[in-house]
Amino acid sequence: MKTYSDLEFLKLSKGEKFLYKLGSFFCAIPRGIKHLILGIGRGIGKAGQTVGREIKDIVSTFISGDWKTKLSFLVMGFGCLARGQILRGLLFLLFEAVFIGYMVLTGGYWLSMLPSLGKVGPTEAYDEIFDTYVTTYNDNSFKILLYGVLTLFFIVAFVYTWRQNVKQNKMAEKILASGKKLKSGREDLRSLVDDQFHKTLLALPMTGILVFTVLPIVFMVLVAFTNYDGTHDGYYNNLFSWVGMTNFNTMLSWKVTGGAGTQSYAATFGEVLTWTLIWAFFATFTNYFLGMFVAMAINKKGIHFKKGWRTILVLTIAIPQFISLLYVSKMFAKNGIVNGFLMSMGWIQEALPFWDNPTWARISVILINIWIGIPYLMLIATGILMNIPADLYESARIDGANAWQQYRKITLPYMLFITGPYLLTSFTSNMNNFNVIYLLTGGAPTNPAASSAAGTVGYTDLLITWLFKITTGAESQYYLASVVGILVFIVVALISLVVYNVLPSIKNEEDFQ
Amino acid sequence: MSEKSMLGQSHDAPMKRHMGLRASRLAANTAIYVVLIVISIIWLIPFICILLQSFRVESTWQVGYVIPQKWGLDNYYNLFKTDFPKWYVNTFITALITAALQTVIVLCMSYTLSRFRFKMRKALMRFMLILGMFPGMLTMIILYRVLKDLGMTQANSVPGLILVYVASSGMGYYVSKGFFDTIPKSLDEAARVDGATRFQVLKKIILPLSKPIVIYTVLTAFMGPWGDFVFARYIAFGSSAGMNVAVGLFNWLNKDQINSYYTMFCAGGVLVAVPVTVLFLCLQKYYVEGVTGGAVKG
Numbered sequence: 001m002k003t004y005s006d007l008e009f010l011k012l013s014k015g016e017k018f019l020y021k022l023g024s025f026f027c028a029i030p031r032g033i034k035h036l037i038l039g040i041g042r043g044i045g046k047a048g049q050t051v052g053r054e055i056k057d058i059v060s061t062f063i064s065g066d067w068k069t070k071l072s073f074l075v076m077g078f079g080c081l082a083r084g085q086i087l088r089g090l091l092f093l094l095f096e097a098v099f100i101g102y103m104v105l106t107g108g109y110w111l112s113m114l115p116s117l118g119k120v121g122p123t124e125a126y127d128e129i130f131d132t133y134v135t136t137y138n139d140n141s142f143k144i145l146l147y148g149v150l151t152l153f154f155i156v157a158f159v160y161t162w163r164q165n166v167k168q169n170k171m172a173e174k175i176l177a178s179g180k181k182l183k184s185g186r187e188d189l190r191s192l193v194d195d196q197f198h199k200t201l202l203a204l205p206m207t208g209i210l211v212f213t214v215l216p217i218v219f220m221v222l223v224a225f226t227n228y229d230g231t232h233d234g235y236y237n238n239l240f241s242w243v244g245m246t247n248f249n250t251m252l253s254w255k256v257t258g259g260a261g262t263q264s265y266a267a268t269f270g271e272v273l274t275w276t277l278i279w280a281f282f283a284t285f286t287n288y289f290l291g292m293f294v295a296m297a298i299n300k301k302g303i304h305f306k307k308g309w310r311t312i313l314v315l316t317i318a319i320p321q322f323i324s325l326l327y328v329s330k331m332f333a334k335n336g337i338v339n340g341f342l343m344s345m346g347w348i349q350e351a352l353p354f355w356d357n358p359t360w361a362r363i364s365v366i367l368i369n370i371w372i373g374i375p376y377l378m379l380i381a382t383g384i385l386m387n388i389p390a391d392l393y394e395s396a397r398i399d400g401a402n403a404w405q406q407y408r409k410i411t412l413p414y415m416l417f418i419t420g421p422y423l424l425t426s427f428t429s430n431m432n433n434f435n436v437i438y439l440l441t442g443g444a445p446t447n448p449a450a451s452s453a454a455g456t457v458g459y460t461d462l463l464i465t466w467l468f469k470i471t472t473g474a475e476s477q478y479y480l481a482s483v484v485g486i487l488v489f490i491v492v493a494l495i496s497l498v499v500y501n502v503l504p505s506i507k508n509e510e511d512f513q
Numbered sequence: 514m515s516e517k518s519m520l521g522q523s524h525d526a527p528m529k530r531h532m533g534l535r536a537s538r539l540a541a542n543t544a545i546y547v548v549l550i551v552i553s554i555i556w557l558i559p560f561i562c563i564l565l566q567s568f569r570v571e572s573t574w575q576v577g578y579v580i581p582q583k584w585g586l587d588n589y590y591n592l593f594k595t596d597f598p599k600w601y602v603n604t605f606i607t608a609l610i611t612a613a614l615q616t617v618i619v620l621c622m623s624y625t626l627s628r629f630r631f632k633m634r635k636a637l638m639r640f641m642l643i644l645g646m647f648p649g650m651l652t653m654i655i656l657y658r659v660l661k662d663l664g665m666t667q668a669n670s671v672p673g674l675i676l677v678y679v680a681s682s683g684m685g686y687y688v689s690k691g692f693f694d695t696i697p698k699s700l701d702e703a704a705r706v707d708g709a710t711r712f713q714v715l716k717k718i719i720l721p722l723s724k725p726i727v728i729y730t731v732l733t734a735f736m737g738p739w740g741d742f743v744f745a746r747y748i749a750f751g752s753s754a755g756m757n758v759a760v761g762l763f764n765w766l767n768k769d770q771i772n773s774y775y776t777m778f779c780a781g782g783v784l785v786a787v788p789v790t791v792l793f794l795c796l797q798k799y800y801v802e803g804v805t806g807g808a809v810k811g
Contacts, residue, residue: 142658190710197711198629201621205683208618212680213644216652294552297545302538311794312553315560318793320740322759323782326766327563330575330775337562340577371556376804383805432648434743464648468743471654478654485651492646 025502032498054163061170069169076162079169083176087185092165099158107151114148117141117226118239141234141241145226149218153210223482224248230476243479251483258452268453269484273491275362276462279437280430282366283373284423290370291377292415296407298378299385310382313375321372325439328368329355356445358459365460369436380422381415388414424499428492432464443469454480463488560786567779574772588780596753596761597781603671604739604757604785610675612735615682619730620723623686624715627693628701641684649681653747660748670748670755677748678738688803692726693719729803732796739789758785 004012004020012020062073072079077092113119118139127134172182183191192200224247232240254264298309316324331337332354339351354364388411396406416423437443443458443465450457454477455469463484470481562579567588569581592598626638656677660666665673696719704714720727738745742759749755756764762781765774793800 146655146659193712194710197715198625198631201625205618205622208680209641209644209683212656212677213649213652213684216655217644217647219655220647220651294549297549300542300545302542303545303549309549309553311797312556314793314797314800315556315790317800318736318790319560319786320736320759320789322740322742322763323563323786324559326763327779327782328559330766330771331559331562333575335575335577337577337579341579344577379801379804383801428646434650435740438743464650467648468650471650472747481654482651485648489647493643496646 028502029498032501033494035501036497057170058163058166061166065169065173069166069173072165072169076165079165079172083172083182085172085182085185085188087188088168092161092168095158095161099154102154103151106147107154110144110147110151113139113144115242117241118144118234121239122236137235139239141226141228141232141239143235145222145234146215146219149215149222153215220482221486223478224486226479228478230474247479247483251480251487256452261449262452263449265453268447268450268457269487271447271450272457272461272463272466275459276431279362279366279433279462280427283369283430283433283436284427286366286370287373287377288419288423288426291374292381292411294374295378295381295385296411299382310378313378315375316372317375321435322439325368325372325436328371329440332364332368355441358445358447361441361445361460365437365440368440369433372436380419384415384418385411421500424496427499428496431462431492432488433462434464434468437462437465438468463491563779563782566776567783569776569779573774573776575775588776589784591777592780592784595777596756597758597784599754600756600758600761601784603755604759607671607674607678607757608735608738611678611738612731614675614679615734616727616730618679618682619686619689619734620727622683623689624693624719626686627690628698628719641686645684650743653744656744657747657750666748666755667750667752668754670745670752673748674738674741674745674757677744678741682734689726689730692723692729692803696722725799725802728796728799732793732800733803736789736793739785 009017009020062070068079068082075093076096077089079089080086080092081089118141120138122135122137124133124135126132175182225242225244226240227243227246228234228240230237232238234240251265251269254266256262256264294313297303298306303309333339334351334353334356338354339348342348342352353360355361392410393406396410401409437460441458441460443456443461445460446456446458447461454475455466455473457466457469461469467481467484467488470477470484565579565581568584568586569576570585570587571581571583626634657666660670660673660677663673665676700718701714704718705711709717738757740759741757742763745757746760746763749757749760753761758781762778762785764770765778765781771778
């Protein structure tokens with residue numbers, strides 16, 4: 001695409017400017033993807049170099065090191081102990097002992113079972129004394145996968161610690177050679193609340209994230225490549241095993257597997273994804289603009305009772321959504337208050353199908369989402385609007401700009417500039433806005449053509465609610481839920497990456513400062 | 514910031530002389546009042562309805578009118594015959610402990626990422642950004658099974674819930690990091706020059722300045738557990754004794770229960786909403802500061 005210079009751009013007519021901007025946005029997408037691929041390539045190259053450097057350093061440390069250093073390669077912490085750094089040496093030694101003990105006692109077993117995810121499933125044997133069949137449970141695929149991954153984590157940690165141990169020796173030799181003294185155990189402890197304070201502070205949060213977020217996510221990503229579901233739960237019913245890319249092929253295939261009038265998985269996925277994107281777009285921008293207008297209205301000079309208006313609006317933030325949204329959903333039900341009111345006024349004869357007609361339901365959730373979303377935007381916009389320099393408006397007024405022009409030329413660009421990153425995160429979190437959809441419609445009305453897909457897919461289902469339905473459905477096809485989860489991740493990551501690269505607040509950080 | 518500068522009043526100063534403009538502004542302001550009043554009514558209707566329905570005693574199912582024909586406290590009274598008090602206590606304990614522990618974790622995380630420049634900092638933040646793009650719902654399955662092995666599900670779900678809420682809360686550091694970024698670094702440096710350790714800097718200088726963000730973090734952490742009906746339901750797994758209010762009340766609106774529990778749902782909703790809302794409105798100022806700061810920082 002042709003790129004204009006600033007001067008050429010200003011000469012264009014309004015329509016052309018718009019087209020140009022639109023064009024350059026879409027042109028930026030392939031560029032963004034190219035950057036991504038190049039970035040990954042560069043990352044891999046860099047990682048390779050780093051590994052090479054590390055190995056070289058390790059070897060040279062071994063060759064040039066004294067006997068204490070050499071022994072430390074086998075007995076971690078020996079160098080530290082021999083040089084009088086008792087605390088460090090003991091910690092290294094303890095870690096090595098724990099690691100070896102763990103690997104011998106259980107880690108080796110989990111690791112050896114990881115490729116097969118268990119060999120012997122539950123077996124039934126006839127018990128002559130009690131005259132019944134007794135089930136014995138054997139291998140546990142779930143635990144094998146979980147502890148297998150945990151063991152891999154542990155091995156990585158060990159390699160890292162071992163490398164630190166080697167580095168320590170090299171550094172200690174250097175320090176001693178220059179005639180200085182090594183840090184004592186007491187100084188080490190003191191540095192934990194001083195120079196190394198960040199390690200102390202991060203230890204607890206990072207452990208939590210590692211165990212309760214990273215490990216589960218790695219586990220669930222791996223589940224996408226197995227046949228883990230309700231009937232293959234890995235212990236009580238059947239073992240589960242690796243199936244390669246089968247599940248991705250199922251989810252992305254156009255073959256119709258159900259009866260007449262049904263559609264393939266890929267078609268269902270496409271429909272849900274399309275609605276998810278439409279929903280995220282409207283949910284984000286209706287809230288954004290309406291919230292901004294409400295904030296401006298409340299902020300306007302001469303409007304009294306400002307605090308009161310804001311307090312009324314933030315009630316929807318304060319009251320838990322499961323109460324407010326669930327209640328609103330019932331208000332719009334067939335026999336709910338809204339239909340009852342409209343009928344008693346004689347305005348309608350039959351109940352309006354707020355949740356029964358696909359189009360009605362989709363519009364209703366978007367409209368009700370405004371009720372939930374405006375208050376946040378109002379609070380954010382209020383804060384930002386206060387910061388717009390007043391002289392901008394004053395000079396605009398002297399030049400004869402009316403209110404709309406002031407809004408278009410000052411307020412809106414300023415808001416968009418400041419809240420660009422927020423708009424992006426709000427778009428992606430709306431894509432995963434489980435609460436609003438699940439509490440209002442639960443995904444209903446059901447899409448009969450999608451009955452061949454897992455879960456009961458409805459017209460208002462987002463990918464995230466679909467995922468939830470697959471997980472909690474009768475067949476509990478965890479592997480498909482996991483596939484959907486990975487696809488959600490890919491979509492969100494792509495959108496974030498592309499938009500992030502074309503955002504003005506990232507590109508021209510200085511514009512408004 | 515004072516209320517006056519908040520409104521940006523200086524904009525219109527030169528216009529006061531023109532009487533015509535004054536009239537048009539009066540019209541504009543009247544229109545805005547009308548819009549605001551309409552908005553307020555729309556915003557309040559559901560809450561007024563839920564309050565009125567909780568006092569309706571002539572029937573327990575959904576009806577098409579708002580004003581009860583017979584008033585009474587039966588719904589509130591009946592709540593105490595169900596497991597509702599148990600759920601309430603469960604939720605309250607969960608919320609209280611979560612609020613305390615989560616605040617510590619979030620503040621540790623955000624303070625470190627804001628104040629220290631260590632080797633892995635950038636990589637760590639990018640890593641957590643990417644982690645956040647995975648739908649958290651996926652991890653429910655495995656967390657459930659792990660908690661089950663630990664004996665922290667069903668009737669025993671409160672410790673399990675607390676563990677899960679608190680453990681992964683370090684990911685939500687953005688807002689408070691934005692706050693710490695605004696405290697000038699020269700304060701730290703001055704203290705460090707005077708020989709204070711990093712820990713002393715945190716304790717004596719940063720913490721006293723951080724009241725707003727501490728309150729914001731406690732408030733959001735406290736409110737979270739009151740609304741969780743997805744994970745809590747999964748963990749409670751049908752055991753009434755292990756439910757929180759959200760799960761319990763949610764179940765009352767199932768198709769087969771709604772006709773006998775609808776008004777009790779309203780009453781329960783009021784009992785849950787009132788304390789949380791009062792707390793929120795009291796601390797609203799800090800919440801607004803947090804939300805605004807977090808969004809501007811991006």
